[in-house]
Amino acid sequence: MEVLSVQNLTKSFDKDDAAVNDVSLAVEQGELFALVGESGCGKTTLLRLVAGFEEADRGTIAINGDIVTDDGYSLKPEKRKVGMVFQDYALFPHYTVGQNVAFGISGEPASYKKQRVKEVLDMVGLHGFDDRYSHNLSGGQQQRVALARALAPKPKLILLDEPFSDLDGLLKDQLREEVRNIIRRAGATALFVTHDMRDALSSADRIAIMRNGDIIQTGTPRELYDNPENLYVANFFGKINALQVRVKDGCFQMASGCIRDVKNYGDGDYLIGIRPENVEILSSCAEKCFKATVKLAQYFGDHQQIHADVGEGKNIVIHAHEKVLFHEGDTICLNFDPVKVHVFQNAEA
Amino acid sequence: MGKERLQNYIGKYLSGWGLTAILLVVIIGLPVYTLVYEFFASPPDDAWLHIRDTVLTDYILNSLGLVITTGLLSLVLGVSSAWVVSVCEIPFRKYFEWLLILPLAIPTYIAAYTYAGIFDYTGPVQYLFERLFGVEFMYFDIMNFWGVSVIIALVLYPYVYVVARSSFMNQSASLLEAARVLGSSSSRAFFRIALPIGRPAIIAGLSLVLMEVLNDYGAVKYFGVNTFTTGIFRAWFSLGSAGAAINLSGLLMIFIVILLTAERLQRGKKRIDEGARTGRRIKRYKLSGWKLFAAFSACFVPLLFGFIIPVIQLLFWSLSTIRDVFTTDFFVLMLNSFGLALMAAFLAVLFALIILYAVRIHRMKFYSLLAKVAPLGYSIPGAVIAIGIMIPLLTFDKQIIDFFESAGRETPGLILSGTLFAVTFAYVVRFLMVAISPIDAAFKKVGIELDDAAKSLGANSSKTLWKINFPLVKSAALSGFILVFVDILKELPLTLILKPFNFHTLSTKAYQLASDEMVVESATPALIIVLIGIIPIIILNRLMSNNA
Ligand SMILES: Nc1ncnc2c1ncn2[C@@H]1O[C@H](COP(=O)(O)OP(=O)(O)O)[C@@H](O)[C@H]1O
Ligand SMILES: [Mg+2]
Numbered sequence: 001m002e003v004l005s006v007q008n009l010t011k012s013f014d015k016d017d018a019a020v021n022d023v024s025l026a027v028e029q030g031e032l033f034a035l036v037g038e039s040g041c042g043k044t045t046l047l048r049l050v051a052g053f054e055e056a057d058r059g060t061i062a063i064n065g066d067i068v069t070d071d072g073y074s075l076k077p078e079k080r081k082v083g084m085v086f087q088d089y090a091l092f093p094h095y096t097v098g099q100n101v102a103f104g105i106s107g108e109p110a111s112y113k114k115q116r117v118k119e120v121l122d123m124v125g126l127h128g129f130d131d132r133y134s135h136n137l138s139g140g141q142q143q144r145v146a147l148a149r150a151l152a153p154k155p156k157l158i159l160l161d162e163p164f165s166d167l168d169g170l171l172k173d174q175l176r177e178e179v180r181n182i183i184r185r186a187g188a189t190a191l192f193v194t195h196d197m198r199d200a201l202s203s204a205d206r207i208a209i210m211r212n213g214d215i216i217q218t219g220t221p222r223e224l225y226d227n228p229e230n231l232y233v234a235n236f237f238g239k240i241n242a243l244q245v246r247v248k249d250g251c252f253q254m255a256s257g258c259i260r261d262v263k264n265y266g267d268g269d270y271l272i273g274i275r276p277e278n279v280e281i282l283s284s285c286a287e288k289c290f291k292a293t294v295k296l297a298q299y300f301g302d303h304q305q306i307h308a309d310v311g312e313g314k315n316i317v318i319h320a321h322e323k324v325l326f327h328e329g330d331t332i333c334l335n336f337d338p339v340k341v342h343v344f345q346n347a348e349a
Numbered sequence: 350m351g352k353e354r355l356q357n358y359i360g361k362y363l364s365g366w367g368l369t370a371i372l373l374v375v376i377i378g379l380p381v382y383t384l385v386y387e388f389f390a391s392p393p394d395d396a397w398l399h400i401r402d403t404v405l406t407d408y409i410l411n412s413l414g415l416v417i418t419t420g421l422l423s424l425v426l427g428v429s430s431a432w433v434v435s436v437c438e439i440p441f442r443k444y445f446e447w448l449l450i451l452p453l454a455i456p457t458y459i460a461a462y463t464y465a466g467i468f469d470y471t472g473p474v475q476y477l478f479e480r481l482f483g484v485e486f487m488y489f490d491i492m493n494f495w496g497v498s499v500i501i502a503l504v505l506y507p508y509v510y511v512v513a514r515s516s517f518m519n520q521s522a523s524l525l526e527a528a529r530v531l532g533s534s535s536s537r538a539f540f541r542i543a544l545p546i547g548r549p550a551i552i553a554g555l556s557l558v559l560m561e562v563l564n565d566y567g568a569v570k571y572f573g574v575n576t577f578t579t580g581i582f583r584a585w586f587s588l589g590s591a592g593a594a595i596n597l598s599g600l601l602m603i604f605i606v607i608l609l610t611a612e613r614l615q616r617g618k619k620r621i622d623e624g625a626r627t628g629r630r631i632k633r634y635k636l637s638g639w640k641l642f643a644a645f646s647a648c649f650v651p652l653l654f655g656f657i658i659p660v661i662q663l664l665f666w667s668l669s670t671i672r673d674v675f676t677t678d679f680f681v682l683m684l685n686s687f688g689l690a691l692m693a694a695f696l697a698v699l700f701a702l703i704i705l706y707a708v709r710i711h712r713m714k715f716y717s718l719l720a721k722v723a724p725l726g727y728s729i730p731g732a733v734i735a736i737g738i739m740i741p742l743l744t745f746d747k748q749i750i751d752f753f754e755s756a757g758r759e760t761p762g763l764i765l766s767g768t769l770f771a772v773t774f775a776y777v778v779r780f781l782m783v784a785i786s787p788i789d790a791a792f793k794k795v796g797i798e799l800d801d802a803a804k805s806l807g808a809n810s811s812k813t814l815w816k817i818n819f820p821l822v823k824s825a826a827l828s829g830f831i832l833v834f835v836d837i838l839k840e841l842p843l844t845l846i847l848k849p850f851n852f853h854t855l856s857t858k859a860y861q862l863a864s865d866e867m868v869v870e871s872a873t874p875a876l877i878i879v880l881i882g883i884i885p886i887i888i889l890n891r892l893m894s895n896n897a
Binding site: 077078080091103149153 | 353358799801803805806809816817820821
C-alpha cells in the first residue's frame with residue numbers, strides 16, 4: 001500500500017521557475033525512500049509541502065490514502081500525523097529530552113506517555129537521558145532525540161531533512177546505519193532528503209533524483225547505478241567521463257582507434273559516460289584500443305589519477321592501478337569494456 | 350469539501366490570532382484617525398484664528414528653538430562622556446559607564462521644578478551665597494528658555510550617551526590604533542573616525558531626545574516657555590476649543606514626521622549597530638594633568654547636575670515633609686498610579702504578544718507591516734494622543750446622553766471619556782512600542798522551525814504559543830512589562846488631559862503640588878517616580894551588556 005502518494009505537485013515562490021515542478025512519487029508501506037539532489041533543487045520545499053507547512057500551487061498529496069493536499073485545499077500540518085526530523089533538529093530548548101519526546105503524544109493517559117517515552121528513547125539508544133537538556137547533548141545525540149520525538153506519536157510517515165548533514169566522519173557512517181535500523185524497527189515509512197548520494201545508498205530502499213524542481217529518475221540504488229538516465233544522475237555516484245562519440249561500422253570511433261560496439265547500439269552519435277576506474281590501460285596497443293597522451297599524473301598510493309588527452313582536445317580521467325608510474329607526455333593505450341559504458345540516447349551534456 | 354476548501358482558503362490569510370491582531374491595530378489607530386479627520390474636516394474656529402494670529406509664531410519658534418538647543422547640548426554631553434568612558438582611563442570609569450545613564454530616571458518636569466526650587470529666593474543656592482559672602486546673591490533667573498533647555502538636556506542626554514558609548518566600544522581597536530599609528534592625535538581619531546562611524550547611531554539616539562522634548566509639557570509650562578504642547582493644553586482647557594487643539598496637534602505631527610524622515614534619510618542603508626567588533630578592546634589613553642581633569646569633568650558634570658543634585662534636593666525636601674506624607678491620601682495615590690500602570694502594562698504586553706504571534710503564524714508581508722504600524726504611537730506626543738482619544742469618546746458619550754434625554758430617562762453621565770478606560774487605552778497606544786521591541790527581538794531569536802516542529806507533533810497555534818513560544822520569550826515580556834510600567838508611572842501630559850476629575854496619580858499630583866507653589870510637598874511622589882525609574886535603567890544596562 002502507498003503511504004505517500006504525490007501527484008503533479010507544483011510550488012513556486014515569487015520567482016518564475018518553480019521550486020517544485022510537477023513532481024510525482026509514491027512511497028510504499030515500510031519503505032525508506034530517499035530524495036537526492038543538489039542544494040537548492042527543491043528538496044526541503046517538497047518535504048514541507050508533504051508536511052503541510054507550504055501550500056502547493058497545483059497537484060495532490062495523499063497520506064495513507066487520505067487526500068491532504070488538493071487544488072486549493074490543504075490540511076493543517078498539525079492534523080496530518082506526519083513526523084518530521086528537521087535539518088537542525090529544532091529541539092525545544094526549554095524542555096528536557098523526555099518532555100521533548102512526550103510533546104507529540106496527546107490524548108493518552110500519563111502512564112502510557114511515560115512508558116512510550118521510555119520505549120522510544122530505548123529504541124534510539126538514549127536510555128536514561130530523560131532529564132537532560134538538549135544543549136548538553138552531542139550532535140548525534142540531539143539527532144536521535146529529534147528522531148525519537150518524531151517517532152513517539154507513531155506517525156504513518158516520517159520525513160527527515162538532511163538528517164546527516166551536520167555530522168561528520170565515523171559518526172555519520174554509524175548514524176546512517178542506526179537511523180535506518182531504528183526506522184525499520186519502528187515499522188515506520190520514511191522519506192528523507194539529502195544532497196549526498198552516500199547517505200541514500202547506505203540507507204534507502206529507493207531513491208529519487210531531483211534537479212531544479214524536477215524528479216529526473218526514480219529507482220533502487222542498483223537500478224540507478226546500472227542505468228542512470230543521464231549524466232546528472234550518473235555523476236551522483238562519483239566522477240564520470242563524458243565523451244561525445246560516433247558509432248560507425250560496429251565501432252565506437254575514437255580519434256585514435258576504435259572500440260567494438262558489442263551491445264549493438266547501431267550507427268549514430270552518442271553521449272557516453274565512462275567511470276575513471278573502468279578505463280583500462282593496456283601494456284601494448286592491439287586493434288581494439290585507442291591512444292592518449294598523459295597530461296597530468298597524480299600518485300595517490302592505491303591508484304594513480306591520470307588526466308589524458310584522447311585527441312581533438314578531449315580529456316579523460318583514469319584511475320590506474322598499475323605498478324608502473326606514468327608521466328606527463330607518455331603515450332598510453334586505452335580500452336574500455338563497452339558493457340560498462342553508460343550510453344545516453346538523449347545526447348544531453 | 351467545498352466548505353472546507355473555503356475555510357482553508359480563508360485560513361491562509363486569517364486566523365483567530367490574525368483577526369485579533371488586525372482588530373487591535375485598527376483600534377489602536379483611533380487617535381490617528383481622529384487627528385487626520387478633524388485636521389482636514391473641521392473648519393477653523395475663532396480660538397484657532399486667535400491662536401494663529403497671536404501666539405502660533407511663539408509656539409513654532411520655541412519648539413524649534415528647544416529642539417536645537419537641547420539637541421546640541423545633549424549631543425555635547427552624551428558624546429563627550431561616551432568618548433571618555435570608551436577610550437580614556439579615568440578614576441571610577443567602570444561606575445561612570447552605567448551611572449551616566451541615571452539622569453534618564455528623572456522626568457523632565459521633575460527636574461525642572463526641582464531646579465527652580467534650588468535657584469529660588471529661598472532655595473539653597475541663595476542661602477549658601479548669603480552665608481558665605483554675607484551679601485545677597487545677584488538673583489539668577491533660570492525660569493526661561495535657556496534654563497529649561499539646559500535642564501532638559503541634563504536629563505535626556507543619556508539617550509545619546511547610550512548609543513554613542515556602544516558605538517565607540519564596538520568600533521574595532523585596530524581601526525583607532527591604525528589612525529594613531531598613522532600619526533593622528535586622539536582628537537583627530539575622534540573627529541575623523543569614531544564620530545563619522547558612530548553618526549547614524551548617535552543621530553538615532555538624538556531623535557529620541559527630540560521626541561521627548563516635543564512631548565514635554567510639565568517643564569516648559571513650569572518655566573513659562575510656550576510650545577506646541579502648552580498650546581494644545583491652552584486650546585483644550587482654557588479656550589475649550591477642540592478644533593484649535595487638533596490644528597496644533599496636526600502641525601506638531603508634521604514637524605515630527607519631518608524630523609523622523611530626516612533621521613531615516615541620514616541613516617541610509619547602514620545598520621544602526623555597526624557590530625564590527627573584532628575581539629580586542631581599545632587600549633585606553635592614560636591621562637594626566639588638565640587633560641585628566643577635563644575628561645573626568647566630562648563624565649562627572651552631567652552626572653552631578655543631571656542626577657546627584659536634583660535627587661539630593663528631592664530627598665532633602667521629602668525628609669522635611671515626611672510626617673505629612675504618609676497619609677491615606679498618599680496611599681490612594683500610590684494605588685491609583687500602580688494599579689493603572691500595572692493594568693496598562695499588562696494590556697500592552699498582551700497586545701504585543703498577540704500582534705507578534707500573528708506575524709509569526711501568517712508569515713506574510715501584510716502582518717509584518719501591521720507589527721510595524723502598531724507601535725507608531727511612541728512617536729506621537731502624549732498630549733496629541735490624548736486629544737485624539739478624547740474627542741471621539743466625548744462624542745460617543747454625548748450621543749448616549751442625548752439618547753437618554755430624548756427618551757426622557759435619567760442620563761448615565763460619562764461612560765468612556767474622563768474615565769480610567771480612556772487613560773488606560775491611551776497608555777497602550779503610546780507605549781506599545783516599549784513592549785513590542787524587546788518581545789519582537791526575543792521572538793526573532795526563537796527559530797521558526799520550533800513552531801513547525803510543534804505543529805508536526807500535532808500542536809495547534811494556541812498550544813504552540815503557550816508551550817513553545819511563550820516560555821521562550823517570557824523574560825523579554827517581563828522586561829517589556831517593567832519598561833512600560835515605569836514609562837506610565839512617569840507619564841504626565843497624557844494623564845493630565847485624560848484622567849478622571851479629582852483622580853490623581855503620583856505624576857499628576859507631584860506636578861499639581863509643584864504648580865501650586867508646594868514644591869517641597871511634591872518631593873515625595875517625585876522621588877518615588879525617580880527611584881522606580883532607576884529599575885528599567887538597570888534592566889536596559891543589563892540587556893546591553895548581554896548583547897555586547
Ligand atoms: N520560503 C521561501 N521563499 C522563497 N523562496 C524559497 C523559499 N524556500 C525555498 N525557496 C527557494 O526554492 C528553491 C528550493 O529551495 P529548497 O527547497 O530549500 O532547496 P534544497 O532543500 O534542495 O536545498 C531555492 O531556489 C530557494 O531559494
Ligand atoms: Mg534543504
